[in-house]
Amino acid sequence: MNFELVFYQYQKMVYNLALQYTQNTEDAEEITQDVFVKISQKLDGFKNESSLKTWIYRIAINTSLDFLKHKNSQKRFFFGLLRDSDHENKQYEPTDFNHPGVVLEQKEEIMKIFGCINMLPNDQKTAVILLKIEGNSQQETADIMNLSQKAVESLFQRAKKNLIQKLNQQKEYEK
Structure with missing residues (x-):
């Protein structure tokens, strides 16, 4: 299976899915990149137990959820540092919603x-x-x-x- 062909066929689907999870274009681009790195590493091991599209969706969903989990844990760590260092109380502003x-x-x-x-x-x-x-x-x-x-x-x-x-x-x- 040709990775380049898979990339061009599913790039938009993966990006749009990541964008649905993050509502941020930069994060969606990062997730898309991570998904295709994983796909390139695992493509030879794809066994056709499900359709290629389903397999890619699963990777994209898991990568998106992992990304959000990691991002949320970083926020908690950061806010813990702010609270512990007695900085002024700053409200977290959610990431800009950049959905084309x-x-x-x-x-x-x-x-x-x-x-x-x-x-x-x-x-x-x-x-x-x-x-x-x-x-x-x-x-x-x-x-x-x-x-x-x-x-x-x-x-x-x-x-x-x-x-x-x-x-x-x-x-x-x-x-």
Whole structure:
């Protein structure tokens, strides 16, 4: 299998998926690079037990989640240092939302929705991203997540319920 062909065929898919997780172009670019480094190292060992697309999705999801976990642990460490060194109390500002194609008027609402999506447990977040943002079918999502279709449907329903709850809480807070 030719790595260059795989790269050109799946680069956009991986980048868009990483962007869904991070809402930051620089982070998405870094994740995309990491994903293709992993793919280049493992491509010869790909055994066709799933489709190539499903395999790449799994790598991209895991890499994105690992990236976010690492980034969050760095933030906690950094804030611990700030607190311990008696610096003035500074509020963390989330990374700019840089999603191409989002109309300026919608940017604030989109940021709120993605903020709530990012608060979901990882499996629910992945189900929402794969089903509704990436537009995969329930069967494709089940294959990518290595779950049954019923489990994916259940995850999505819980995610939807949690999102509605989080968005309503946000509206109450803003009043």
